[in-house]
Amino acid sequence: DTEVTQTPKHLVMGMTNKKSLKCEQHMGHRAMYWYKQKAKKPPELMFVYSYEKLSINESVPSRFSPECPNSSLLNLHLHALQPEDSALYLCASSHIQGAGSYGYTFGSGTRLTVV
């Protein structure tokens, strides 16, 4: 099983709604990530989880709340979003090596529209 599964694939939500994005991997990766990608732009790092602990938060507004319940799951809780938050939200995972780096495996993303 060499993939990252994201649900839902598409989501339309109002500015007062609360919703959650889900991500799952069974590759034994202990690092998981959330990225945001706007059209015609590169992915932008939002959060990094390392061994289920939040290690990087790239100054993301509090209306985005990540959660890592276990080593296979990563959630992104959304509340009171703005239309400018509409984007493709990508989950990724990778191995962790002491001082090294591995390629990331990305999910197919959740395309979010805030109305």
Place this chain on the structure above:
Amino acid sequence: GQQVMQIPQYQHVQEGEDFTTYCNSSTTLSNIQWYKQRPGGHPVFLIQLVKSGEVKKQKRLTFQFGEAKKNSSLHITATQTTDVGTYFCAVNYGGSQGNLIFGKGTKLSVKP
């Protein structure tokens, strides 16, 4: 902030022509990764370069890491329509913590 510059932004080629995208940094990099994102798709990891002067090949794709580890390139020989997409370089600034920052990407279109 930390960033790597990638050029060109767009490249239109005739099928069979070669294609090259370049990434440049003002600081020495510990590593560089390359990803491909097809239209409507998600980034797919292609390769990682770590050593100074490293050259790696994957079929028609050739990846290079500069001697000073400040630049890298991806070259595609004899492009095919299946090569269409955006190619990103990315640098992991966080080591084991993971802080992968992407270049702006080069969008490749191939005319049959």
